[in-house]
Amino acid sequence: MKEKQRKINCIAEMMSLVIATDKKLVAQYFFTLIVSSGVTLMFPKSIEQFSELLSSEQTNAYTILYLEAYWSVIFLFGAICSYIRRLVIEKVDVSIMCALKLKYFKELLSKKYEFFSEEHSGSFSQKLNRDVSEVAHTVTLEFAIMLKGIFLFIGGFIMMINSSFLTLFSVIPITILIFVGRTFSHKLRARRVELSLLNRKLNSYTQDIFRQIRTVKLFLAETLELDNFLSLSKEIQDITISTASFAANFFSILEFTAEILILVICASCIYLTKINPELTLDKLVSVATYGLYCAVGFRQLLAGYAEIAKASGLYESIQEAFNDCRIENIREDERNEEYKGKPVGLMLENVYFKYPNRDNWAIENISFSLKPGEILALVGPSGHGKSTIFNLLTKLYDPTSGKIFLGGIDISNKPSYWVRDQISIVSQDPLLFSGTLHFNLTYSRPQASETEILSCCKRAGLLSFIQSLPDTFNTKVGESGGSLSGGQRQRVCIARALLKNPSLLLLDEATAGLDPRSEQEVQSVLEEEVQQHKYTVIIITHRVSSLSSLADNFALMHLGKLVNYGPYSSFHADKNFISLCKV
Ligand SMILES: Nc1ncnc2c1ncn2[C@@H]1O[C@H](COP(=O)(O)OP(=O)(O)OP(=O)(O)O)[C@@H](O)[C@H]1O
Ligand SMILES: [Mg+2]
Structure with a gap:
């Protein structure tokens, strides 16, 4: 329970990194996300309206052109928001990365000397450079993917309910999706921590070798070092491959379940048209598309969450090292x-x-x-x-x-x-x-x-x-x-x-x-x-x-x-x- 709570706290803390960046950027981030997801959700409506034109007697060139122009303006607005959203994601990414690096660099410089004599400098450089960049990147990008997934899922779900009670048929596969997502993301996170520890070890090792290259050469230890390096990188390779196969399993099972969801919705549609002649084709197409959005949204939500859960292992290991309380005040003003x-x-x-x-x-x-x-x-x-x-x-x-x-x-x-x-x-x-x-x-x-x-x-x-x-x-x-x-x-x-x-x-x-x-x-x-x-x-x-x-x-x-x-x-x-x- 404690472990679970720690994991949730860690993920919440990572998410708060996005919120804590420049307020204007965060506002742009959410605004463009809502608009571009909203516009995506409107797409089936546009198809529905076009198919309504087919059956209407008042349809002429003017009404078709008007509808075309109307939707083009909406989609153009969506495209602009999508462009700004991507740009904002990059800006948030780099701003979180710089802020985190500065924070940790300052924290490191404030540590007492004895802290450094216990840890290897290579491990700090890796944390400060690679790990922090990866956390910033994952949290920004995957958070955006997750949020978009939430919008698509909730939006698609509401639109489906509005269109018909077919929605109920999707409840069973969604429950399965939630279960699969939870189990896998937990295991992925543990592997990620192990991988990060090994990478740090390799980093410290190579730094030592190049700092001592003269000794390596003079003692003809090149072959020995090559063997050491090989065995360390082999360990990393094994864990990376097993993590990748784990992730591949995760996504394929998720994809399979999502496809089943679509099939269930389609089958239900066909069945309902058979028993209810009032259901028209355009309504069915739009329900099916919303169902698809719902499935895609859910997939994005889980995939984003899995990536953040994976990176939370990395974030936790960074936090642990930097939370060491042996600190001293550093001088910020001029010398006395x-x-x-x-x-x-x-x-x-x-x-x-x-x-x-x-x-x-x-x-x-x-x-x-x-x-x-x-x-x-x-x-x-x-x-x-x-x-x-x-x-x-x-x-x-x-x-x-x-x-x-x-x-x-x-x-x-x-x-x-x-x-x-x-x-x-x-x-x-x-x-x-x-x-x-x-x-x-x-x-x-x-x-x-x-x-x-x-x-x-x-x-x-x-x-x-x-x-x-x-x-x-x-x-x-x-x-x-x-x-x-x-x-x-x-x-x-x-x-x-x-x-x-x-x-x-x-x-x-x-x-x-x-x-x-x-x-x-x-x-x-x-x-x-x-x-x-x-x-x-x-x-x-x-x-x-x-x-x-x-x-x-x-x-x-x-x-x-x-x-x-x-x-x-x-x-x-x-x-x-x-x-x-x-x-
Ligand atoms: N960072 C450290 N951590 C643990 N023990 C240490 C550390 N630095 C020194 N020592 C130990 O403290 C003792 C005294 O070491 P110190 O460096 O003060 O000796 P010294 O008189 O300066 O020797 P030298 O003349 O060889 O420089 C030694 O037993 C040494 O192993
Ligand atoms: Mg001495």
């Missing part, structure tokens, strides 16, 4: 300039944190503080919670317990954009967008002036390279920045971070992914930058000794705990620290 470029103090107070899908603490009872402008080196072995601290400082995750203060303010009471406004981060993986250098550099502050861009590129040791390129700042960087070297990509990330004019700069192994020479070059750029800094800095690095004179304090992490904190000189007896220095 109050904090721009002023070094900020920082304090962590008994902070504990566990990742949502893990049982053990990633960090435990961390407390330390930094004065504005201080430089802290965060060191420790791999997997011991250094980057996790950055994840909490940037509010990508919230501490399980404990408090973090930025500039004396508890960040748990502030929206995440308030915190991120003040922080710039450079991480180990220098991933760029596939636009131009200029786009990537100004991503942190699109309104930055040319002088500021030039200055930050200079500070990041990037300017002479950019100026040597034929298209300078308009050079395209390729997918994920693939047409730049690792060192160049990292410098772009540094310049981007500096351009934001942060109050707190976080450097997470910013040189670790580079070859020794680039590492050395980028490291000296960073050291020089940090020495002349106007911000508070936390550096995570494995180059511990190189920071001996640069960092005010060192924090040593071990198994998620802060085991030592103080200036470089205070670590001379710490074995863990000494072994890190050797690395």
Whole structure:
């Protein structure tokens, strides 16, 4: 019962998408639908009137021409409405599609970061692009077909009743049609959900492969991937075919039942003419045509409903993913300039944190503080919670317990954009967008002036390279920045971070992914930058000794705990620290 109610709610919600579009479009949609269906329903009347002319004694060229002109005007009006209706359907389709995509894109952007780390990005693109388009298209087109079916069915039925009591003979086949329609549409919907899940899996899979194409090639895994792809697409093929055969069954049984309906009506007509000589041929023709409309209308109504029921499975799966409640407010106004470029103090107070899908603490009872402008080196072995601290400082995750203060303010009471406004981060993986250098550099502050861009590129040791390129700042960087070297990509990330004019700069192994020479070059750029800094800095690095004179304090992490904190000189007896220095 609950499942049934959910399905009805889902279908009703989809239908309401049409009503919720532009009021003028909806009015046009219904008006043209009523008129064009009305005109279609008039057609048998026109034939009836023409056949009446045959038997009338007053028929002459003028009366025939008059009747011809009269009906031509009505049908022309119907044709115009039909044209507008088709156009309006397209407009409603595209308007629902754009509105849904915008709504879901905004919802996605508002999700907390942890939501994304659980799902595959391919599955979102498929939902946002293919699934949403399909839902919008089905709901608009099939809703129109359904409504037209309802008009034809009800109109045909009323006209039939008006013409004769033959209508009663159609009750039995119509009942059968309702039963067939209900059973099939329910099963079609379930298959549709299964198919959509598989398609999403294939989409995520191919995205992964092409993102990792270098690894695939270097490990000669083309044949393996081909086999994986084949088995996934075979599954999709099987379900698609079985769904298609299900749908084909549905429509053929429906068609068969509709034809039986017509036959029953015809047989009844013949029988009634035999027993009632007052029934004329023109009346019978018009009753039969209305019967036909009734059957066609009913068929359209069921077919439209079946398609909407099918798409409702898809709609439900989109809703489920987007209804995840882990959301955060996104900034819609300008950046708060109050904090721009002023070094900020920082304090962590008994902070504990566990990742949502893990049982053990990633960090435990961390407390330390930094004065504005201080430089802290965060060191420790791999997997011991250094980057996790950055994840909490940037509010990508919230501490399980404990408090973090930025500039004396508890960040748990502030929206995440308030915190991120003040922080710039450079991480180990220098991933760029596939636009131009200029786009990537100004991503942190699109309104930055040319002088500021030039200055930050200079500070990041990037300017002479950019100026040597034929298209300078308009050079395209390729997918994920693939047409730049690792060192160049990292410098772009540094310049981007500096351009934001942060109050707190976080450097997470910013040189670790580079070859020794680039590492050395980028490291000296960073050291020089940090020495002349106007911000508070936390550096995570494995180059511990190189920071001996640069960092005010060192924090040593071990198994998620802060085991030592103080200036470089205070670590001379710490074995863990000494072994890190050797690395
Ligand atoms: N998104 C995540 N979900 C679940 N566990 C995570 C996640 N990110 C990190 N972890 C786990 O948290 C622990 C600390 O990881 P963290 O990334 O903070 O280590 P790290 O000190 O930065 O290591 P490295 O020096 O290798 O970068 C590890 O055990 C890691 O497996
Ligand atoms: Mg790390």
